[in-house]
Amino acid sequence: MHSSDFGKDFLWGVATAAAQIEGAANLYGKGQSIWDTFSKRPGKIKKGHRPTLACDFYHRYKEDIALVKTLGFTVFRFSIAWPRIFPLGNRQINKEGVLFYHKVIDECLQQGLIPMVTLYHWDLPEALSKEGGWTAFGINAAFNEYTLFCAKEYGSKVKHWIVINEPFGFTSLGYMLGIHAPGQTGLHNFLDAALHTAIAHADGAKILRAEVQDAIIGTAFSCSEIVPYTQSAQDLMATKRVDALMNRFFVEPTLGMGFPTADWDVLEKFAISHSTWRHQERMKFDFDFIGIQNYFPLVIKYNAFIPVVQAWEIKAKNRRVPHTAMGWEVNANSFYRIIKQFAAYPEIKNIMITENGACYPDHLVDGRVDDQARVAYFKAYLAALLKAKSEGINITGYLAWTLMDNFEWAEGYQARFGLVHNDFKTQQRTIKQSGYWWQEFLSK
Ligand code: NOJ
Numbered sequence: 001m002h003s004s005d006f007g008k009d010f011l012w013g014v015a016t017a018a019a020q021i022e023g024a025a026n027l028y029g030k031g032q033s034i035w036d037t038f039s040k041r042p043g044k045i046k047k048g049h050r051p052t053l054a055c056d057f058y059h060r061y062k063e064d065i066a067l068v069k070t071l072g073f074t075v076f077r078f079s080i081a082w083p084r085i086f087p088l089g090n091r092q093i094n095k096e097g098v099l100f101y102h103k104v105i106d107e108c109l110q111q112g113l114i115p116m117v118t119l120y121h122w123d124l125p126e127a128l129s130k131e132g133g134w135t136a137f138g139i140n141a142a143f144n145e146y147t148l149f150c151a152k153e154y155g156s157k158v159k160h161w162i163v164i165n166e167p168f169g170f171t172s173l174g175y176m177l178g179i180h181a182p183g184q185t186g187l188h189n190f191l192d193a194a195l196h197t198a199i200a201h202a203d204g205a206k207i208l209r210a211e212v213q214d215a216i217i218g219t220a221f222s223c224s225e226i227v228p229y230t231q232s233a234q235d236l237m238a239t240k241r242v243d244a245l246m247n248r249f250f251v252e253p254t255l256g257m258g259f260p261t262a263d264w265d266v267l268e269k270f271a272i273s274h275s276t277w278r279h280q281e282r283m284k285f286d287f288d289f290i291g292i293q294n295y296f297p298l299v300i301k302y303n304a305f306i307p308v309v310q311a312w313e314i315k316a317k318n319r320r321v322p323h324t325a326m327g328w329e330v331n332a333n334s335f336y337r338i339i340k341q342f343a344a345y346p347e348i349k350n351i352m353i354t355e356n357g358a359c360y361p362d363h364l365v366d367g368r369v370d371d372q373a374r375v376a377y378f379k380a381y382l383a384a385l386l387k388a389k390s391e392g393i394n395i396t397g398y399l400a401w402t403l404m405d406n407f408e409w410a411e412g413y414q415a416r417f418g419l420v421h422n423d424f425k426t427q428q429r430t431i432k433q434s435g436y437w438w439q440e441f442l443s444k
Helices: 032-037 057-071 093-112 127-128 139-154 167-176 187-213 235-253 265-273 275-283 331-343 370-388 435-444
Strands: 012-014 074-081 114-120 161-166 216-223 226-228 289-294 298-302 312-313 351-355 395-401 421-422 428-431
Touching: 012 114, 032 127, 032 167, 032 312, 057 093, 057 275, 057 435, 074 161, 074 275, 074 395, 093 114, 093 139, 114 139, 114 187, 114 216, 139 187, 161 167, 161 187, 167 187, 167 216, 167 235, 187 235, 187 265, 187 275, 187 421, 216 235, 216 331, 226 235, 226 351, 235 298, 235 312, 235 331, 289 395, 331 351, 331 370, 370 395, 370 435, 428 435
Parallel strands: 012 074, 012 395, 074 114, 114 161, 161 216, 216 289, 226 298, 289 351, 351 395
Antiparallel strands: 298 312, 421 428
C-alpha cells in the first residue's frame, strides 16, 4: 500500500487543536477559556495538569509547521482559540491574537501546506460560559460574530474550514457527564448544548459560504460503530439507542433529517418541551465535506439501571481484545464499517477523515521512540480506508491525530497520540518511528 493508491488529489494531513498545543494561555491578551478555568479545579485533570504551556506552539509554530512538512503531509489542521481573538467571547478584539493566526497561516502557505482551520475545538471563552455557554441560546449570536470575524479576516488565505469539532464529545463529556470543561452535568444541559451546537454548525457554515470565496466547508463528527453484545432484543434496542445518540443525533439534523427521535424516545419527550426544536430547518447545511473522526467501536449491553440510554459499554479490556492505552479497541474493520454507515446517507457527498490515531505509552530511549504498535494501527486503518474508497465511497482526505504529543484534555499530558514525541519539560520534539513511517508512506 502506497499513498499514491489513494489518488493524486487525496489530502493527507495532521490535525491539532489550539488548547492542546498552543500554551501562552494567559499571555498576549488571550482571554480565559473554559479549559483554563476547568483545569484549576482539583481532581478534574489527571495529575493536575494544565494547558498553560502545552507544547508551546505559540512560540514554536515555525518549527512545528516545518515538522509537518518534513513528515510529508500537505495539510495542517489547527484550530483558532476563540478567546485569543475575542477575550470575552465577543465585541472586544485582541489584535495580537488575530495576528498570531495570520502568522500561522502564512507559515503554512510559505511551506506549501494547506491550512485547514477549525473554528471551534472546545475552548469556549470563559466569559461566555458564565452566561450559560452552549446551553444558552445567546451562544449562537456570539459564535456567529466570531465566525464572521474569522471568515473576513482569514478567508482570503484559508479555503478549508471545519466549523465545529466533535459536538458529541464536548456536549456529552462537558455538559452531561462533567468530565470535560465546563464540568456541567445532566441530560437537560446536554440536550440544550447539543441543540445550540446543531444551529451553530449550519449558521457558521452559511457565514463562511457568504464570506469566503471558493471555501471548502466541512464540519467534524465523532463516530463509532455500535455493536450489540448479544443478539437479544434488549441488547439490540440498547444498541439502536446508543447509535442514535452517538452517531445520528448530531449528523442527521445537519443533513436536514431532523433528530432521530423514533429510535430514542427521550428525545421525543424533550422535543415537545424545547423551544429550540422549531429551529430544525436552521440546522441544515449542504456541507462540501463531512469530517468523520473514528477511533474505536463500542460493544453495548442493555442495562436498566443506566439513566437515559439504559445501555452499558462492555470495555475492550474485559472482552480481551486489542486496545490502546486509552482502553479503546483497535479494530480497523469497524473503521471500514462506520465509514460505510456514514457514506450510506445520500446527503453526504464527500467524506474526509478529519481525525484518527492511537495513544500508546511511548518511551524515548536513546533519542528514539519505537512505537511499532502505532505504526501497525495506521497501516491497518489505512488499508480499511482504502478498501472503502475502492468500493466507490468518495473519501477525499485523511488527517492523522496528531502531530505531536499534547494536552489530552482530562487525561492531561500522559496520553500520547503524537507522531512526534514531546518532552514537556524541555519542549524537545523527537520524531517517532510512526512519524518516519508516515514520511516513507507519503513519499510513494
Ligand atoms: C477527539 C478530539 O477532537 C481531540 O481533541 C482528541 O485529542 C482526540 N479525539 C483524542 O482523544
